[in-house]
Amino acid sequence: MSEDLLDGGCEGAAGLAVYGADAVDAEAPASARAALLAEDVPARLTQKDPTLWGTEAQAEAAVRLGWVDTFRRSRELLPQLAELKAELADLDHVVLAGMGGSSLAPEVITRTLGRSLTVLDTTDPGQVRSAIADRLDRTVVVVASKSGSTVETDSHRRAYWQAFLDSGLTEAEAGRRFVVVTDPGSPLADTAAEMGAFVVLADPEVGGRYSALTAFGLVPSALAGVEVAELLDQAEELFDALGGDRDNPGLALGAALGAAATNGRDKVALIPDGTGIDGLGDWAEQLIAESTGKNGVGILPVVIEDPSSPGATGPDVLTLTYGGGLPAGAVPGGGIRPQVAVNGPLGAHFLAWEYATAVAGVVLGIDPFNQPNVTESKENTNRLLGTGLPVEAPTFVDDGVEGYWFPGGSQQEAPLPGDLAGALRLLLDGLADGGYLAVMAYLDRFADAKAGQVRPGLAAASGRPVTFGWGPRFLHSTGQYHKGGPQLGSFLQITGDVAEDLAVPGKPYSFAQLQAAQAAGDRQALAERGRAVLRLHLPDRAAGVPHVLDAVRGLRS
Template structure:
């Protein structure tokens, strides 16, 4: 074993390794948590762990601790449903946040095809509607039953099936609805004649990976979801222990590191068998901890050698299925933490660790007090129209709104506004497939600024890091990118289009950030392909701060 690591190995199907540096910081935190009996209380679903103010919320949000047991009741239903829908082999998941990110990780990791629709971009929605419609089953997932994006997707697909000549009853057969008991969506589903599977009501959306939200779409796509439950069950045996309890150790390390100034968490796929878990963990950690001016900012980093994986205020964590002790192969990166194990175990480990980190930070890890702000702004804008704004510059295919008079100056100013302890958030209200190159900005800006830079597709990130942006430490600098819509798409039964909804969501989020007096640069692409190329070129010309 490397002298740099304290290794924790156990029988729960997962290994956590922690560097001696962060283990030493966490030692007093671990001692206090043990003295308070936290492992046994968490395993017993004790709602008092996060203080009196959080008790009522925690009392109805701890089902994730043992949801793998109750989820087994779904297995016969899923087998029957898959047989019933055997002719529909193209599975589309319409869901946001926790309802879509876990299924996406499961399908990517286990090599099954699943189309995830978590956008309001009309181009991306239209492309999904054109893809194998006659063989499509749409899984509509919404815990509350009132998610505007998901409801819009349901309406668009229903209209597409009807336009293709299906009767209402025939169209209803193409839908599987996953929601909480008694939600408005349950009633709508039954009116449609859709298949309905009810979720575990005592599990919040971001903790729902092993509930119907994670299992239904992936089972329909061909995943053996019983194996995930088996992995979680094996791991659950470690949750009560004072030693060999990886989730407890990981949570203490996350919380202690944040208290010692490492409040950004770089999540790096180590290439050893788990794909995309960082995106799921990002929404879990950001939405759970980013509130009351506190929080841990997850930063999903492309590779172990990408800019932003390390830094003085960054805790570097690698994630994978199996990895030997030491640096990530071929990278030379020695992480502070590495977590390796089966996917079902990973889900439960990170959920429990996040709950423990919440206690260390003194926050309620189960609420999301600032998420509704942008939604309320969006609804008002849809009613009243987009607010007027005067551009500060027009350069090629880019219109800029801010204080600078050129693109390069605007980007430099934004990076500088992050300061020594802040971060930059890139928020792209675009098509994450057709406009995928936009994501290259994250690494470019991280290299130029030497600061942590996050990247999120809008409105997807609103159900993830959006809570942290508003409720967490107020030292973010924000780059919002919007784009001209080539061909809009109506939302059936609503007085607005997908393009108008997307623009209203972007404007609503700008208002929420502006109300906090945070640095914000809005760039609108009049031609998406040309604008993205222009933006990447400008970002690539910015000299790294450390070289100036």
């Protein structure tokens, strides 16, 4: 174990250990942990005190603290899940149509526990088409939306319904292929009844990003073959520790996140250490970014591929590794020296991170349960679907890649870039002290997966934190931080032509039109804030992605 981690000590309970947190707290001008204990925050939080985040947040918090002990109420779902699994035993291909909090936790659960789950959280017509073409005769679709009005999820439901009918199923047979997870009284519950779908109602006092241990996390995971009761057991074992002043890993983690952010480390690198927890960073990214990024403050999570990837360290970065349990004498970090390491069972991870994020909200003085800026891009999308996309002329064309430059910040007076390499360099050079670059790819995250390699390349070239998100799923996570957090971001948006479109049944637009409107609406929201946005459009995705990657590699030479 490194000297830093020994100095920071270890705090653990129920198999979950947090290393190094005390050292991070001690570096701050004033101890965040001491301030939290002075206000009796641990006990008040486990008692669901809605006054912890101030008077303006009280009404919201009063109906959003069910996550604290939702693991108890979720046990009531277990018999229903067993019956549902038996009823649908002939359908062994589980597709989850959901966005953000409705999809990220089940993806972590099934990846970590080695179960197969197709997650559909895109409007890319190629990705949707591929999902529908995969084992349709053995498919059950879990449609998950807390509000019941999520446009992406509604579009997926419509596309699968039409596909089932086109395959020769009756409406009754098609209805049996759907399991709807939503809040009581949502419009989706009514739609499900009309379809003849199975319905599982979620805990209404838990917000989407805190819903890992509710029906949103458990239903698709159980159908995929996960023994979800174990996750509830792991969370329950941790719960008693969360009200205490010591031996409280949730408090240690939350205090460290808050202390770091108030002491200049307002980005947190989330790095898997290779010990068996797969994809937790993507889930924690949404939880932290959407909960803390508002009112001009926030913590920016930066998901790092592995301990050797660039962008995991920096003067404004808290380096954090996560993973499963460690054997005695093992060194946390998986090959990197973290400032904080979190290790333990997955169910305990979920509850601890939710608790820690709420605690960080206390330290930062923000409401961790609202998302005031998420609707902005949605409203822009709806408007553009009605009026048509804006007419934009390329700033440059480089070997088939079209570049559109929207200057902002220090780049306002810079000459327009004439090629891809120059545009990327201009974008990086404009990053301010404390700034970050967000890459937003409105592509197929499987067929165009290599596009993700731009993140480590740009991080190595810039020496600054670089995030990567697949559109539109990031709109339900870091999209809140981009608009509501510190206005220090620069943005690289990657779009591509669609080889074969797909209609959204019953709607006047297609998936390609919806995807294009989402991308245009989001870059409009960012440009209106004076942020620099570079859009790279790939008329030929297969040729365009390698060309962009070559240009990124050239930035380091």
